[in-house]
Amino acid sequence: MKKLDDETLMAYADSVLNEEERKEVDLALEGDAKARTRLEDFKVTGAAISHYAAVLEEPVPDHLEELVRTHQKTAEVVQFPRMISSRHWMALAASLIVGVALGSGSMKYFTGSAGQDETQSVYRGATKFPSLNAMDKRRSEIEALLSELPSEAVNLNTPTGRTQIDLKNGAILTLVTSFISDTQFENGVKSNCVVAELSETGLDAPVLFVACQKADRTWKVVSK
């Protein structure tokens, strides 16, 4: 008679035994009430953990499709910040995108749902980045630019929103809030961080980096 150990009963409950093995277990179960109870327990837990499969139904956020499909293999990418300690599970599907076009002159920003650019205001404060090759050299410029933005232009708490800031021609900066995390840096001071993608007219290789907004609403670019 088949020995009804836990692994065998579990495999039976999971329907992974072959026909011959199943028949042996069926036979053994007939005279073993305790084993039938154990089998039911395995079925109960099998049903319970099957809820993890819900994860696989998660839709791919629009912004991630944008990010992946537009990103070239030659892109420069700087390191994600250390000491991430996200508590923003709810931000899973958040897809605020902030676009910044850099050049000389005035800057517009747009907000709204993905795919519907609607100009809401015009912001002045142009910055021109000389090069995309040395991220560190541009860090202070990017930080200054972001910090100059009006608060309504970069609302990290807005789910599924889109904001674009236009500085006429030049670079495009996209901030993706689905990656928002409470990040600890600089002596444990927490900031909200987003993944940012910077591209510039004439270049096909965007730069990925992380920008964090501190409590005083100023920004810090986090890189290697």
Added chain:
Amino acid sequence: MENGSKGSGEGDDDFGKQLLEVYPKLLLYARSLVQNFADAEDLRSKTILKALENRHLFDPSQRLEPWVIVIMKNIRNSDWRTEKRRGEVGDSEDILFTPDPLAESRIESYVELKKVDLLVQQLSEELQQVLVLQGGGLTYKEIAEFLEIPIGTVMSRLSRARKALRKLMDEPPHDEEDETKE
């Protein structure tokens, strides 16, 4: 890199396509490697960024999923362990997936998952791993390959994990026995 100039050719398109396809499953893998969904989301985000950063190293003749899993495990095994202190993060209260209207039809499943995950979090790491992976639909063999352990060990851990989970489903959270965390 001299030969990194394929631009947005077919190889790149396929890389992006495969990365998007594996995106949901990466959360399951990540949850098996860390202790809650909040940390899992962080780990997945880091993994995706790292994959994009290193896409020029990917051999397009191979499947992307195993390559991305290696990246995820490397992140988990290097800086993650020192950055994360178990129990420090991961609001149990926040383990509802998303306010996204698209998720409304699945909300019932998410509520049930939340309940189960709160129980699973009380188990030891190695028991959590096998439960999460099996719950996500992986076979014993696939779990063994992911965790790089023998299939017999997978079955042993799974049976212990499910017995422990069964007890937790019936008992108050603080009345668990030896298979649960300290």
